[in-house]
Amino acid sequence: MKILVLGGDGFCGWPTALHLSAHGYDVTIVDNLIRRAIDAELDVQSLTPIRSIDERLSLWKEKSGHRIKFKNIDIAHNYHALIEALKEADPDAIVHFAEQRAAPYSMKSPRHKRYTVENNILGTHNLLCALVEANLDTHLVHLGTMGVYGYAGGRPIPEGYLTVTLPHGETQEIVHPYSPGSVYHATKCLDNVLFHFYNRNDGLRVTDLHQGIVWGTQTKETAIDPGLVNRFDYDGDYGTVLNRFLVEAAVGHPLTVHGTGGQTRAFIHITDTVQCVRLAIENPPAPADRVRILNQMTEVHRVRDLAKMVSETTGADIAYVENPRLEADENELLVENQGLQRLGLVPVSLQDGLMQEVLDVAERWRDRVDLAKIPCTSKWRSQPKPGESAMETAAE
C-alpha cells in the first residue's frame, strides 16, 4: 500500500512516516523543509538535535531495512510538481500535515497571518484540485484541530456533525459550526469547508482528524536510534503546553501558565497520534461516504491542573503570566472520541509514566535550551478594539 506523507519531516509527520514504514507501507515524504527554515527565522532550534532529512532517511533504511522516498515540494506554490508526484506515486492514501501548525506563529505579525493563510489554504486546495485532475481514488487523511469549534460551548463536541432541531421543528444533521480562535485555526475551518465541497462534488474520500494538543517526543520507531529522534519544540510559538512545562521543569524555569490556567484542552500523546493516522488509513471511508471527522484526542485537562501535576512531580514553581490569546479565562470541554477507539485505538494516558520520558529528553538536552525563547511574544491583538481602552484589551 502506497502512502504519501505531506509534511513528513515535521513533529507529527516524521514519526508517522516511520510508523507507517515500519508497518510495511511504501512511504514517500513530501516536504519543503519550511519548518527547519522557521527555526532559523525564530532563531530557535528543536530541543532534540534532529538530523537532515537525507541522514534521517539513510539511517532509517540502515536500521529498519525499509526505504522511505523523499520529494522536496512546496505544495502551495508548485502545483505542477505536486500533480507529477501524485501521478507517479498513485498513492492509496495521503496524509496531509503540510500546514503551518502554530496558533501563536499565525498571530505574530501581518506577514505571519498572511503566510499561514497562503500556505495552508493554497496547499490544501492544490491537493484537492490535483486529486480530481489526476483522477485518483485516494483516501485523504488530513490533520485538523479540535480548535475549529472554539472552546466556549460547555456541551460535548461531537465528531464533526451536530443534530439540531430547526425553528419549524424539523431535525437536521449539520456540519458543526466553526469558531476559530486564531488565524491558524481559521485555516483549518477553511480546509474543512473545501473538504465538504470536493467530497460532494467529486466524491473525494476524506478523513479530517481533529487533533488535540500533542505531547511527548518519541515513538517506538524514532527511539530506535538517536539519529532518528523526533523534533521537540519548547519555544513560545511552537512549544505546546505540556511539553513546554516539562522543559521548563527540566531547566529550573517556572512553569508559565497563561492567564488563570483555567483553559481546558484536549490532549493526545505522539505515540497515539501515529496509531490514529494508521487506523484511519486502514479503515478508509467508502466511496459514497461524506467527509469523516474524528476527534483525535484521548484525555481532557485544565491547564493549571497540568501545571500542578508537573510541579508536584518535579518541584518546579508555577508562574501565572499574561495570556496572549483572546479567550475566556475558564472553559469546560467535553469531547466525543469514540470513532478512533472503535477503529481499535487503545490510548496511553498521562498517568502511564510517559511524562518521565519527556523529562528525560529535556534533561538530556537541557544545555540546548534558550530560556529567552520560552515566553510567547505573539499578541492576538496589538491595538484595543474600536471603542475599547488599552486596559480592557490587556485584561481580556
Added chain:
Amino acid sequence: MKILVLGGDGFCGWPTALHLSAHGYDVTIVDNLIRRAIDAELDVQSLTPIRSIDERLSLWKEKSGHRIKFKNIDIAHNYHALIEALKEADPDAIVHFAEQRAAPYSMKSPRHKRYTVENNILGTHNLLCALVEANLDTHLVHLGTMGVYGYAGGRPIPEGYLTVTLPHGETQEIVHPYSPGSVYHATKCLDNVLFHFYNRNDGLRVTDLHQGIVWGTQTKETAIDPGLVNRFDYDGDYGTVLNRFLVEAAVGHPLTVHGTGGQTRAFIHITDTVQCVRLAIENPPAPADRVRILNQMTEVHRVRDLAKMVSETTGADIAYVENPRLEADENELLVENQGLQRLGLVPVSLQDGLMQEVLDVAERWRDRVDLAKIPCTSKWRSQPKPGESAMETAAE
C-alpha cells in the same frame, strides 16, 4: 465620507462607484482590471462597448462634476500597495467586489479553480489583515452570495444566523451552515469564516451582503452618457440567467434552460444592488456588533418560469440543454430579506418593465453577440465519481 470600491471597474462595482459618487461620497476605485483580461482570455467581450477606465472616469468628471480616483492594485498579491492605499485614503467604508464572481468560470479547469481560490481568499484576507495593521475603524461591505447555503433546504434562509435547538434542549443561535455548489461559492464561505474571526478578534465591522443573481444593465448614473455604460455579460461563464435569456431573445437564439429549469433562484436588479450597498454604508454596524449578514435579493423565480416569461414577451423558443452544474433538478427557495428593506430599500421588480430596458440594450448591440460564446462549456465534474458510471454522471 470616503469610500474605497475594490473591483470598481466590474459589473456591480462600476455602477456602485458612480452611484456613491453621485450621492456625494469621495470615491476611489481600486481594481487590477483583471475582468477585462478575462474577456480577452475567453475571447469574448461585454455586449455593451465599455470604455477604458481612464475614459470612463474623465467622462464621469465631465458629466457629473464629481471626481473618482483610481488605483490599479492586485489586492491578492500586492499587500504593500493595498496597505498604502488604505492609509492614504483612510476610508469610512470599503466596498469589496474584488473577487472572481462566476461559478462556471471557477469550475472550468484546475487552473480556474486555483485562480478563484487564490484571488478571492488571499485578496479578502489581505484586506482584513491590512485593516488591522493600519488600525482603521472602517466598515467593510462585502459582496457575498445567497449560494453559500446551497439550494437544497426548502425552509426559509435567514440573514446569516439560525436559531437551533441542540440535542440537550439548549437553544443557540449559530452561523447558518454552508453548502457551496462550486469553487466560487466555496470561496464566499471561506470569506465568511474569516469575517467572523476578524470581527471577534479585532472588532472589525463587517457587512456581508448575500446577493442573489443580478439582472439588468444600466442604472440612473450609467445611463447619463453612452461612454458610462455598464458592462453586460451574455457568455456561458459570466452571463447570468435572466440577462442571458434576454440576449438570446434579442438575437433569435433559443433560450437555453439548463436541465429541467426547475432551479429556483433569488434575483435582484442592478439598480437595487447599488441602492443596497449605499444603504449598508449609510447604516453601519456598531463597533461591538457581530458580522451583519443581509440577503440582497428582491424576488424569487424558477428558471423555467423566467424562460416562459421571456418567451411570451419576445416569441423566443426555449431549448432545454444539459445542466453543467451538479445540483438537484428542482428546488424550492424561500429567503428572508427584511434587513435591507428595513434600511429603506424599495425594490423594483421584474414586472416593472425593466426587462424591456435589457431587451433594448441587447437589440442595440446585437451585432456584437458571438453566438458561439452562449453555451456554458464548464463542467462541474469531468470524470464519473469513483464507483459511478459515466452515464450516471451525465444524468445527475
